[in-house]
Each structure stands twice: as C-alpha cells, then as structure tokens.
Amino acid sequence: MxxxxxxxxxxxxxxxxxxxxxxxxxxxxxxxxxPAKPKHYALTMLPYPSGDLHVGHWYAMxxxxxxxxxxxxxxxxVFFPIGFDAFGLPAENxxxxxxxxxxxxTMSNIENMRGQLxxxxxxxxxxxxxxxxxPEYYRWNQWFFLKFFEKGIAYRDYAPVDWCPKDNTTLARExxxxxxxxCERCGTPVIKKDLAQWxxxxxxxxxxxxxxxxIEWPERVETLQRNWIGRSExxxxxxxxxxxxxxxxxxxxxxxxxxxxFFVMSPEHPxxxxxxxxxQADEVQAYVEKANRMSEIDRTDVTREKTGVFTGAHAxxxxxxxxxxxxxxxxxxxxxxxGAIMAVPGQDQRDWDFAAKYDLPIIRTVxxxxxxxxxxxxGEGPAINSEFLDGLGIEDAKKRMIEHLAEQGNGRAAVTYRxxxxxxxxxxxxxxPIPIVYCDDCGTVPIPEEDLPVLLPEDAEFxxxxxxxxxLDEDFRYTECPSCGGRAERxxxxxxxxxxxxxxxxRYLSPHYDEGPFDPEVGERWLxxxxxxxxxEHAVMHLLYTRFFTKVMRxxxxxxxxxxxxxxxxxxxxxxxxxxxxxxxRGNVVNPQEFVDRYGSDALRCFLMFIGPWDQGGPWDGRGxxxxxxxxxxxxxxVSEEGSSNAEADPAELNRRTNRTIKKVTEDLKGFxxxxxxxxxxxxxxxxxxxxxxxxxxEWAEALRTFARLLAPLxxxxxEELWAKLGEPHSVHEQRWPGWEESLIxxxxxTLIVQVNGKLRDRLDAPADISEEAAKELAxxxxxxxxxxxxxxxxxxxxxxxRLVNIVVA
RNA sequence: GCCGGAGUGGCGGAAUGGUAGACGCGCCGGACUCAAAAUCCGGUGGCCGCAAGGCCGUGUGGGUUCGAGUCCCACCUCCGGUACCA
Numbered sequence: 001m002x003x004x005x006x007x008x009x010x011x012x013x014x015x016x017x018x019x020x021x022x023x024x025x026x027x028x029x030x031x032x033x034x035p036a037k038p039k040h041y042a043l044t045m046l047p048y049p050s051g052d053l054h055v056g057h058w059y060a061m062x063x064x065x066x067x068x069x070x071x072x073x074x075x076x077x078v079f080f081p082i083g084f085d086a087f088g089l090p091a092e093n094x095x096x097x098x099x100x101x102x103x104x105x106t107m108s109n110i111e112n113m114r115g116q117l118x119x120x121x122x123x124x125x126x127x128x129x130x131x132x133x134x135p136e137y138y139r140w141n142q143w144f145f146l147k148f149f150e151k152g153i154a155y156r157d158y159a160p161v162d163w164c165p166k167d168n169t170t171l172a173r174e175x176x177x178x179x180x181x182x183c184e185r186c187g188t189p190v191i192k193k194d195l196a197q198w199x200x201x202x203x204x205x206x207x208x209x210x211x212x213x214x215i216e217w218p219e220r221v222e223t224l225q226r227n228w229i230g231r232s233e234x235x236x237x238x239x240x241x242x243x244x245x246x247x248x249x250x251x252x253x254x255x256x257x258x259x260x261x262f263f264v265m266s267p268e269h270p271x272x273x274x275x276x277x278x279x280q281a282d283e284v285q286a287y288v289e290k291a292n293r294m295s296e297i298d299r300t301d302v303t304r305e306k307t308g309v310f311t312g313a314h315a316x317x318x319x320x321x322x323x324x325x326x327x328x329x330x331x332x333x334x335x336x337x338x339g340a341i342m343a344v345p346g347q348d349q350r351d352w353d354f355a356a357k358y359d360l361p362i363i364r365t366v367x368x369x370x371x372x373x374x375x376x377x378x379g380e381g382p383a384i385n386s387e388f389l390d391g392l393g394i395e396d397a398k399k400r401m402i403e404h405l406a407e408q409g410n411g412r413a414a415v416t417y418r419x420x421x422x423x424x425x426x427x428x429x430x431x432x433p434i435p436i437v438y439c440d441d442c443g444t445v446p447i448p449e450e451d452l453p454v455l456l457p458e459d460a461e462f463x464x465x466x467x468x469x470x471x472l473d474e475d476f477r478y479t480e481c482p483s484c485g486g487r488a489e490r491x492x493x494x495x496x497x498x499x500x501x502x503x504x505x506x507r508y509l510s511p512h513y514d515e516g517p518f519d520p521e522v523g524e525r526w527l528x529x530x531x532x533x534x535x536x537e538h539a540v541m542h543l544l545y546t547r548f549f550t551k552v553m554r555x556x557x558x559x560x561x562x563x564x565x566x567x568x569x570x571x572x573x574x575x576x577x578x579x580x581x582x583x584x585x586r587g588n589v590v591n592p593q594e595f596v597d598r599y600g601s602d603a604l605r606c607f608l609m610f611i612g613p614w615d616q617g618g619p620w621d622g623r624g625x626x627x628x629x630x631x632x633x634x635x636x637x638x639v640s641e642e643g644s645s646n647a648e649a650d651p652a653e654l655n656r657r658t659n660r661t662i663k664k665v666t667e668d669l670k671g672f673x674x675x676x677x678x679x680x681x682x683x684x685x686x687x688x689x690x691x692x693x694x695x696x697x698x699e700w701a702e703a704l705r706t707f708a709r710l711l712a713p714l715x716x717x718x719x720e721e722l723w724a725k726l727g728e729p730h731s732v733h734e735q736r737w738p739g740w741e742e743s744l745i746x747x748x749x750x751t752l753i754v755q756v757n758g759k760l761r762d763r764l765d766a767p768a769d770i771s772e773e774a775a776k777e778l779a780x781x782x783x784x785x786x787x788x789x790x791x792x793x794x795x796x797x798x799x800x801x802x803r804l805v806n807i808v809v810a
Numbered sequence: 811g812c813c814g815g816a817g818u819g820g821c822g823g824a825a826u827g828g829u830a831g832a833c834g835c836g837c838c839g840g841a842c843u844c845a846a847a848a849u850c851c852g853g854u855g856g857c858c859g860c861a862a863g864g865c866c867g868u869g870u871g872g873g874u875u876c877g878a879g880u881c882c883c884a885c886c887u888c889c890g891g892u893a894c895c896a
Contacts, residue, residue, distance in 0.1 A: 220890095223813070224891065224892090227812095227891085228892090264896090304894090330894090331896095335895085341896050343896090348896070416895080539891085610822090610823095618822065619822075675823075676823095686833095751829075753829050755876085755877070758875090795876085798828090806877060
C-alpha cells in the first residue's frame with residue numbers, strides 16, 4: 001500500500017500576498033537615506049492615472065523594478081519612487097462626457113491604481129509619492145513659472161490658435177472637424193488667429209541641448225532630439241521691397257544669391273498685406289484666407305501642386321540689384337526661418353516647381369556635372385553666373401558671399417533652429433493656473449511668491465466652450481492687483497502638463513517640503529537621477545523639456561549639474577497577441593489583472609521580461625506565460641521534499657554551473673538583458689532539479705542560497721519564499737548579490753570543433769589546455785574527418801585555442 | 811523623400827567573426843491515471859537515407875575571410891520617427 005500524500009497545491013497569489021504583507025510590516029522598501037552606501041536613483045516614467053494598470057505599465061515598471069532591486073543587492077542605497085501625472089485632458093473629457101468632476105475621477109483612479117501598484121510587489125517607495133494635481137505639487141509649477149518670468153525665460157506673445165469667427169472663441173485641435181476645417185459647434189470655417197499666450201525660451205538653450213556629452217542616452221534618442229532641434233547654418237539676407245523697406249530671409253545657401261529670381265513670403269507673414277499693391281489686393285486676400293483654412297496635413301502635403309499669388313511688389317536682390325517679383329505662397333512656412341525666402345529655382349526643387357508653374361526665370365549658379373539633365377541641381381559644383389563667386393566651391397562661395405553681404409550691411413551669418421519656444425498656455429480647466437494677473441494700471445503682474453498656490457477653483461464650468469473654462473468663473477477671474485490693489489483680471493489659461501513632468505524627479509525627494517520645490521539637502525544625497533527608464537515616445541517632448549528645465553534650474557542656482565538623468569533606457573512597446581498595437585477597437589487589449597489572479601505577479605513580470613529584449617517590445621503570448629509559471633513552480637520545488645534525480649552530481653560541475661550562472665545573470669541584468677538572464681536561470685533550475693537528490697546537503701543548500709539571490713530581482717516573491725524555506729533570515733532582498741570565480745567556470749575537458757574548409761565535420765572531447773599540435777593531430781585522426789581530407793593537399797590549418805581546428809584542403 | 815531600427819524553425823527569441831536555433835511556447839512520443847488535466851521523461855529546422863551519414867539552411871545578390879547570422883557593398887521587405895525646414 002502506498003501512502004497517499006495530499007497533492008501540494010501551488011498558489012502563487014496567496015504566496016505573494018503573504019510576502020507583500022510581510023514586506024510592508026518590516027518596511028523592507030523604505031528608502032535607505034544613509035550616506036554609507038553609494039546612491040542609485042532609479043526612476044521610471046510616472047503613469048497617467050487612467051483608471052487601471054495596463055499591461056504596458058507592467059512592461060515599463062517591473063523590469064525597472066528588477067534593475068533597481070539588482071542595484072540594491074549590489075550594495076547601493078536605492079531610491080525608486082512612483083507618482084501620478086494627474087493633470088490633463090482625459091480627466092476633463094470624463095467630466096464632460098460623464099459629469100464626474102476631474103478631481104474626483106482622477107483621485108478615484110489613483111486610489112485604484114495604488115492598490116494595483118502594490119500588487120505588483122515592486123520596491124516602490126510609496127512614501128515619496130507625488131500627485132501632480134495636488135496643490136502641494138502644482139504650487140511649485142507656479143513657483144517655477146515666476147522664477148522663469150523673473151529671468152525672462154517665460155514671456156507672453158502672440159501665437160496662432162484655431163479660432164471660430166462666429167462664436168468668437170478658440171478651439172482645441174479636436175474641435176476643428178472635417179477636411180475643410182469647420183467649427184464643431186456652428187460649422188463655420190475656422191481661421192488661425194494670433195492669441196496672446198505664454199511661452200518658455202527653450203530656444204535660448206538650443207545649442208546646449210545639442211550637447212549630449214554629459215549623458216549616456218541611447219543614440220536613437222540623441223538623434224531624435226538633434227533632428228527635432230534642427231540646427232541649420234546659413235545666412236540672413238535683407239531684401240529691399242520697393243516702396244516698403246527691408247524684409248529678411250534665411251537661407252542655407254547664400255552662395256546661390258545670384259540665382260534668386262523671385263521672392264516668396266508665407267501667407268501668414270505680417271508684411272504681406274502691407275506690400276501688396278492695390279491691384280493685387282483682392283487676389284492676395286483670397287489666397288491668404290484660403291491658406292489659413294487649410295489643415296496642417298493638407299498644407300504640408302508635399303505631393304500637392306504648389307500654389308501662390310503675385311503681390312504686385314518687387315524686391316531688390318542685394319547682390320546684383322535685380323528687381324524680382326514677390327509672391328505669397330503656402331509652401332513657405334511662417335514657423336521656420338523668417339517666413340520669407342529668396343527663391344533659387346536653379347538649385348532648389350521646390351522653387352523650380354513654383355517657377356515652372358508661374359513661368360518665372362531659372363538661373364543656375366552651380367555648375368552641374370556633364371550629362372545632368374534633371375531640374376533643380378542640388379549637388380556639388382563650382383559657382384557660375386555669380387560674378388565674384390565664379391569658380392569657387394560651395395563652402396568657399398558661402399563664406400565669400402557672407403563677407404560681401406556683411407560689408408554691404410545687408411546680411412550676416414546666421415543659425416536657425418527648427419525648435420520653437422515652448423508654448424505652455426492651454427485653454428483648459430484641468431491644469432495648473434498660471435500665476436499672473438493683468439492690471440489696467442500695472443500691466444502684467446506676477447502673483448507674489450508667498451501668495452502661492454493660486455488654487456484651481458473647484459467649481460468651474462469645464463464644458464468645452466473653446467474659451468479657457470476659468471474665464472467663466474468670475475470669482476476666480478476678477479481679483480485685486482497684487483501691486484496696486486486695484487481691480488485686475490487673472491490669467492485664465494492653465495499650464496501644459498509637460499510642465500508637471502519636467503521636474504517631478506526633484507519633488508519625489510521631499511514631496512511635502514514647503515520651502516522650495518525640493519529639499520536641497522535631500523537633493524545633495526540623491527541627484528541627479530542615475531537610471532531613467534521609459535518609452536521612446538517621450539524622446540523629444542518630455543525628455544527635451546526636462547533637460548531644458550534642469551539647465552534653467554542650474555542657472556537659477558537650484559542644482560549644480562547640467563543634465564537631469566545620467567543614463568536612460570527606452571523599453572519597447574508590448575503588442576497584442578496579433579502583433580498589433582493594443583487598442584480597445586481591435587479587441588486585443590491584455591488585462592494584467594486576469595494574469596495576476598491566475599499566475600501571480602512574479603509570473604507576469606518574469607514573462608514580460610522573458611518575451612524578448614526589453615528595448616524591442618513585442619507581441620503578448622497568453623500561452624507563453626504558462627512556461628514561466630512552470631519555471632517558478634519548479635524553482636520552488638527545489639526546496640520541496642519530493643524529488644528524484646536522474647543525473648550524476650559532480651560537485652565540481654555544480655560549482656561550475658553555479659558560477660557560470662552568477663556571471664551570466666549579473667552581466668545580463670547590468671545590461672538590461674532580462675530575457676537571457678531568465679533563460680540562464682531556467683537552464684540552471686533544470687540542472688539543479690536533475691541532480692537534486694545526488695548532491696550533498698551542505699553543497700545543495702549553498703547552491704540554493706545562491707540561486708534564491710539570483711532569482712530575487714526577477715521574481716521577488718518566489719525568491720523570498722525559497723529563501724525562507726532554506727531557513728534563512730528575512731529577507732533575501734537584503735542579501736548581498738553573489739560574486740563568481742572565473743577560474744571555477746573553466747572546464748578541464750572541452751569539445752574540440754573540427755572543421756574542414758570551414759565546415760563542421762566532428763566534435764571531439766579534448767583537454768582544455770590541448771596544444772595546437774596535439775589538437776591538429778587529434779583532428780586528423782578523426783574517422784569523420786578522414787574522408788574529407790584523404791587524397792587532398794592540406795594547405796594549412798587554423799587552431800583556435802580551446803575551441804576548434806579548421807583544416808584547409810585543396 | 812529623409813533619419814533610425816529590424817528581417818534567424820510553426821511562434822517569441824538565443825548566438826565575443828569560430829558547434830546556428832540556447833531558453834521558452836507549441837507539437838509529437840512515452841510514463842503516471844479507469845480516464846482526463848496537471849506533472850515527469852524523451853524528441854522536435856528542411857530534404858534524402860533502414861541506418862551510418864550526407865546535402866541545404868539566418869530577407870535577396872555580390873564581396874572580404876581558413877571560417878560570415880555576425881564585417882563591407884548593392885538591393886528588397888517590414889516597423890518607428892519626421893517632413894514643402896529654405
């Protein structure tokens with residue numbers, strides 16, 4: 001009669017709850033603020049509180065957690081905070097669509113997500129949590145704004161917005177509908193209107209932002225930022241418009257000035273109306289209005305035939321006094337350079353197209369090579385038809401022309417950026433109020449620092465009128481001038497939410513500090529961020545803004561470094577099972593909760609890390625998680641009573657494999673290669689299980705202690721369970737990461753690969769230190785090699801020590 | 811168009827210029843079971859072969875090398891970013 005043991009059930013969620021409670025009780029993840037250890041500030045991009053944790057959050061956060069845990073076990077004191085990016089449009093839309101107040105909606109989402117985050121079992125320091133819609137937080141947005149204002153970095157200017165001329169209101173981008181851009185509410189064609197808005201002078205920092213020498217960021221992000229900043233070197237040249245005065249153009253090709261046969265201004269150029277002759281006025285006005293109504297997409301469609309209108313005016317080419325016609329055309333953009341260009345159809349395809357259509361003269365000023373029969377020639381060549389430039393190469397000609405223009409006083413070398421100043425005004429409710437009042441007597445007056453925060457009123461009418469909702473709140477809108485005490489009006493726009501995320505990493509340090517955005521003493525201990533992780537989608541906006549912010553903070557004396565985050569790693573995107581982007585409409589959204597309930601957090605996080613290289617992302621595979629779950633259960637079974645062995649245990653082999661695994665996992669975790677670290681641990685587990693009953697107790701326990709520590713960053717709950725079952729004191733996460741001995745990894749026996757002409761012919765067992773001669777002899781004596789070399793001349797043989805022999809035959 | 815990144819079994823993927831396909835999923839076979847699930851053991855790139863073994867094989871075509879998934883050149887496809895930027 002065999003004894004029937006009750007089957008041991010594996011219940012990962014119960015196990016995980018148990019450990020999460022124990023961790024909380026023992027304050028295991030309270031941040032070590034002591035100076036004894038080197039610091040490591042690990043930061044994962046803060047989530048937007050949309051309601052539930054998405055599998056994408058798990059994909060972003062749990063590998064970051066693994067890395068933070070790894071650093072902690074490697075002797076660092078680690079700060080790993082989390083918070084919520086709580087202002088923004090979705091909350092306002094929920095309010096509009098469902099009548100829930102944005103605050104209520106946001107806070108209940110946060111409450112929900114906090115629970116889900118805890119379930120993740122990550123080592124987040126929840127005491128450091130930041131919620132950006134909290135006045136305790138946004139107060140400092142306002143404080144920064146005031147500092148920026150004082151320093152001249154924040155300024156107010158007119159910037160184009162969509163405007164409904166019938167309703168007299170600004171429209172958000174999504175309120176402009178249809179291909180002909182009409183107002184969502186009244187159907188009136190929308191126009192662009194310049195509205196006074198607040199901007200930050202990020203362009204003042206353009207040059208410094210192009211310098212990445214102080215950070216280790218992915219090449220990809222640097223390239224994206226570089227392209228975004230879009231530095232162009234060239235010249236500004238002043239053209240005199242007959243009867244009006246000078247208008248500047250920017251060009252990267254001042255050497256082609258002799259080929260400028262017409263002049264083009266953007267329809268939005270403020271001078272267009274002024275230079276237009278009376279005969280052309282109607283036509284020009286019609287064209288400008290039409291251009292205003294066109295969507296960005298249509299406007300910038302390269303395949304569209306170029307259009308334009310003659311203004312009746314003429315410009316004088318400063319190089320040769322030529323009188324050239326001035327056009328307004330929408331292929332010239334107001335947002336780049338000066339909004340006006342000199343058109344050189346001989347060397348620019350766009351100008352060529354325009355010239356061909358409007359029958360304008362074409363002059364080449366760069367000699368194309370023989371046989372060139374294209375249109376505009378954009379390549380290299382000596383200058384022609386250019387008087388004093390003739391014969392010069394492009395670079396010399398540019399230089400010479402700039403000198404010439406400078407002497408004449410109508411041009412100079414200039415650099416232009418694609419980057420624009422950062423427009424932070426939003427005509428929205430759910431954001432940080434801009435701390436400014438407008439007084440009839442005193443003008444633009446900043447709210448005094450000590451009066452911050454300017455609270456966002458609770459009861460605003462936040463239904464979409466296109467106006468800033470705060471404008472409808474009279475109690476908020478009308479106030480006293482802080483300067484003269486007279487009646488004044490508040491700024492009713494709110495701030496872009498990118499403002500919130502530009503400096504949150506500083507607030508985490510001391511979220512309740514009330515004498516500044518962060519406690520400088522704490523900052524001293526933790527700044528800057530050592531390792532930032534997040535999605536590539538933030539490569540240009542958020543990551544550029546936060547760099548900018550830090551540089552301004554440096555210039556304000558708040559920090560003494562130049563870059564906010566020393567190292568950055570971008571994870572990829574987790575896709576649906578169909579390898580498409582997850583979306584509700586596709587019905588391929590994976591709900592992490594389902595998988596947590598069924599397999600546990602460790603299984604979910606390990607599976608996400610196992611799926612492939614973290615920076616690559618990839619499709620979810622619901623069945624694949626079974627394999628991870630099996631692995632975790634097998635790992636636990638290493639300490640269970642039952643078991644059988646089917647392999648011989650060689651203590652040296654056990655040692656060798658353990659050391660090899662330590663090395664592999666260590667290097668992989670260092671390099672964010674979680675997938676191969678897990679593969680190595682699986683392989684090791686399989687080996688350990690195979691030899692389980694054959695290993696002596698003390699050696700076995702040692703091997704398992706090492707294994708538990710290696711597993712700890714990846715599967716924190718299971719590793720803790722394993723550690724406890726080994727009878728070790730709480731907690732595995734406070735243990736030192738194991739080291740390895742290189743000499744123990746080496747084997748005495750190797751598999752010698754034998755190739756003939758580079759083709760694998762045999763694998764032979766050989767001593768690791770086999771000499772070249774012996775190896776070659778051994779190779780030639782192989783039966784499998786014989787037929788391939790017989791009767792052929794051996795030309796040479798290559799020996800790679802400890803690896804292979806390649807015999808080259810004729 | 812321009813700038814990135816990537817193309818490897820049925821699938822996700824692994825591979826300091828040196829054994830292609832580690833690890834996992836799936837599948838096939840076996841053990842256990844009355845049976846199934848779970849679990850455990852074995853197998854699993856394709857073609858030829860009873861077997862031993864052989865040939866082919868990392869998007870395509872060339873090249874460098876004793877040896878190429880890996881390096882170089884040209885091209886194709888997919889993904890991402892960006893675009894009348896003067």
